[in-house]
Amino acid sequence: MTGLKEEILEILSEDARTPVEKMAIMLGRPxxxxxxxxxxxxxxxxxxxxxxxxNREKADHDLVEAVIEVRVTPQRDRGFASIARRIxxxxxxxxxxxxxxxxxxxxxxxxxxxxxxxFFVAEKLSTIEGVLSTATHFVLKKYKADGVIMDDEVDExxxxxx
Amino acid sequence: MSMESKVTERVRNxxxxxxxxxxxxxxxxxxxISLGVGEPDFVTPWGMREAAIYALEQGKTQYTSNWxxxxxxxxxxxxxxxxxxxxxxxxxxxxxxxxxxEGIDLAxxxxxxxxxxxxxxxxxxxxxAPGVTLxxxxxxxxxxxxxxxxxLQPEDLEAAITERSRILVLPYPNNPTGGIMRREDLERxxxxxxxxxxxxxxxxxxxxxxxxxxxxxxIAELPGMQERTILLSGMSKCMAMTGWRVGYACGPKELIxxxxxxxxxxxxxxxxxxxxxxxxxxxSEMDNGFREISRMRRAYNRRRRIMHHGxxxxxxxxxxxxxxFYCFPCIQSTGMSSEEFCQxxxxxxxxxxxxxxxFGESGEGYVRASYAASQEKITEALQxxxxxVEKHIQ
Numbered sequence: 001m002t003g004l005k006e007e008i009l010e011i012l013s014e015d016a017r018t019p020v021e022k023m024a025i026m027l028g029r030p031x032x033x034x035x036x037x038x039x040x041x042x043x044x045x046x047x048x049x050x051x052x053x054x055n056r057e058k059a060d061h062d063l064v065e066a067v068i069e070v071r072v073t074p075q076r077d078r079g080f081a082s083i084a085r086r087i088x089x090x091x092x093x094x095x096x097x098x099x100x101x102x103x104x105x106x107x108x109x110x111x112x113x114x115x116x117x118x119f120f121v122a123e124k125l126s127t128i129e130g131v132l133s134t135a136t137h138f139v140l141k142k143y144k145a146d147g148v149i150m151d152d153e154v155d156e157x158x159x160x161x162x
Numbered sequence: 163m164s165m166e167s168k169v170t171e172r173v174r175n176x177x178x179x180x181x182x183x184x185x186x187x188x189x190x191x192x193x194x195i196s197l198g199v200g201e202p203d204f205v206t207p208w209g210m211r212e213a214a215i216y217a218l219e220q221g222k223t224q225y226t227s228n229w230x231x232x233x234x235x236x237x238x239x240x241x242x243x244x245x246x247x248x249x250x251x252x253x254x255x256x257x258x259x260x261x262x263x264e265g266i267d268l269a270x271x272x273x274x275x276x277x278x279x280x281x282x283x284x285x286x287x288x289x290x291a292p293g294v295t296l297x298x299x300x301x302x303x304x305x306x307x308x309x310x311x312x313x314l315q316p317e318d319l320e321a322a323i324t325e326r327s328r329i330l331v332l333p334y335p336n337n338p339t340g341g342i343m344r345r346e347d348l349e350r351x352x353x354x355x356x357x358x359x360x361x362x363x364x365x366x367x368x369x370x371x372x373x374x375x376x377x378x379x380x381i382a383e384l385p386g387m388q389e390r391t392i393l394l395s396g397m398s399k400c401m402a403m404t405g406w407r408v409g410y411a412c413g414p415k416e417l418i419x420x421x422x423x424x425x426x427x428x429x430x431x432x433x434x435x436x437x438x439x440x441x442x443x444x445x446s447e448m449d450n451g452f453r454e455i456s457r458m459r460r461a462y463n464r465r466r467r468i469m470h471h472g473x474x475x476x477x478x479x480x481x482x483x484x485x486x487f488y489c490f491p492c493i494q495s496t497g498m499s500s501e502e503f504c505q506x507x508x509x510x511x512x513x514x515x516x517x518x519x520x521f522g523e524s525g526e527g528y529v530r531a532s533y534a535a536s537q538e539k540i541t542e543a544l545q546x547x548x549x550x551v552e553k554h555i556q
Contacts, residue, residue: 007460015537025471026464153205160185160198160514162288162337 001046004029005037009046013147016050053148056110057141065094065110065139066117068125069103071132080104083130092120103135114138176292180520187508194512195543197531200337202402202487204461206439207454210401213442214435222434228426230258230410231437237444238410244448246369246380248388254415257422258432262367262409265394266293268421269363269411273392274299278328283314284522285490287337287365291522302327305524308481308492312341316350323358330360332381335368338521338530339490340466340483342372345379352384361417362391367409368486370400370455373463378485382412389414392421399486400455401443406436462487465533465540472544473531476551487534490518494527496554503529506554511546 007027011018020038024031041047056063072083080098087107088096095108107125111117117136126134142150166174181198188194205211229235235252242248250256259265266289274280276298282290284303291301304322306312314332334343343351355362364381372378382391396409409432411421447455466483473480473491480491493503500517507513518525533540 007464010460011464022468026467028467155203157199157201157203158185159188159194159196160181160516161200162179162181162520 002037004033005041005046008034008037008041012047012050016052053146055150057150062112063110064112064114064117065108066121067137067139068107068109068121069135069137070105070107070125071103071134072105073130073132074104075130083128086128087125090120090124092117172295172298176295179288181288181516184504184514184516184520187505188514191508191512194508194514195535195539195546196514197533197535197540197543198514198516199532199534201404201534202399202458203534203536204402204458206402206406207443209446210403210439210443214406214439217435217438222438224434226258226431226434226437228422228431229256230432231434231441234258234437234441234444235410237441237448238412241444241448242393242412245377246383248380248382248393248412250412251415255412255418257411257418257425258437259394259396259409259411259425260429260432261398261404261407262365262394262396263289264407264425264429264432265392265396265409265411265421266290266363266365267296268424269392269394270294270297270299271424272417272420273329273361273363275328277326279324279326280329280331281319281322281327281360282331282522283312283333283336285312285338285518285525285528286331286333286521288521290331290333290365299328300326303522303524306339306341308339308479308490308528311481311484312336312339312490313343313347314351316354319351319354323354323360327358327360329363330355331363331365333365335366335372335378335485337368337486338488338516338518338525339528340486340488341481341490342374342378342485343381344374345384348379348381348384352381352387355390356386360390362387363394364391365394367395368399369395371459371462371487372485373459373466374484392417397440397443400458401440401447402458403436403440403443406433406439408432408436408440462533465535465537468537469531469533469540469544472540472548476544476548477555478547478551487532489531489533490528491531492528495556496551497556498554500526500529507547507550510553511550513543513546513550515547 020031020034023034074080084096092109094110097106099106121134121136235256238256239250239252242250270293274297278299279302280294280299281302281304283306294301302322304318369378382388382393392413394411397403469489470480470482478491480489483489500519504517516530518528
């Protein structure tokens, strides 16, 4: 990937709403070149979508999030992919990762109550064929998510210095 | 009894910092956006803070060698060698100081005799001239110009030299202008320096914040210059470590020994926690291809372009600054003096910038705006300044 594309990604992950004109100034390159690079990043599925980081604790007090460790039996020829697919297609599932170590799939789930999440695990997740076991961990507080620290950091510099 | 008479004439006559007065006004104003800050808006990378915490836990609370921790000096030597192709012996050519500022003071005191003239490009950082005065020398301002990107021109240097000239202060990349001196610019002044047998105090604290092609070149890299150059630098700007106070001086061993003599009597050593953090930062940056420094530089560079573009499009001509984190736009079109501009801007639009005159007489007609601020703040401040300028431009 070119240096220009890397820097565009850096800018967009900081602020996905940065207009192309502004990026052209920031990077000292013509707008057309930026537009072209962005559309290539989109075509190559490097940029998947433009979304907002939301502090869900503030937006929705009832939200419950959980991380579930799932041990599975991989399927012949298909490995973990088909079972992962059966899991990630559920609305409640925010993320599914194949992990090294003591379990196979990490499933991140959100719901509106403990009961809802528990119900999902008991009724839907653990009944999938090939799922051997699950261990559910509820998120109590997020300090940093997606590289963003949740508490505001205050600028404590002197207002004027030489 | 007059207390005033207790203060030496030298100190009494020293003008108060042009920045101080302004500081008091800004401080009282809530929700002002400050572009007046001369330090990074990044916090020291966590790895370095963590290393300092660990050092404290390990009970590292003592003095270090007067020279500074040897591993840190070795790391500085390696950094100078790999980054600037400069060889300094960590045993006797590198001194760790309390920020770059102590290095300035040590050099002035070690190398100025009463009446010696010290040439200082103008505008420049506020400490050099008072440092010279305190060391009983005479500061001589050498004007630099926007049309030369505020780089020092050989003919201006030559014209300022007298038989009393001993030292040239070379502060590039420059605070407040953002000017740099490329290798070819340095090559043009080097013969003048040699001809008049000047010692160079090269303040390169902003060396890593360089946005020109290639990299910053130190004057010490030019043939015959290393033996007449004291190179001052530090971690404050490149590693966002201002409050830790860790800098260093590199130079010929006899000269560093002279600076060490003063340092060991008045300072003993730079604080050990800062030295430990600096060591961690330098080593990890050298090992990982200067990742953190590059990340910060890329961010500054983007804001630099936004600010430079912003000033020029609002009708305040601004040469393209290629170093440090300042823009130095010309405000003469408003008909105001630098100081008036800053005060009115602060009152009317609540944006703080620093009058160019705080950095020397040739700063008149200019203001210093720092882009060591978040992009949102810079954008908002530029909008307010544009509104202000539109109202006042003549």
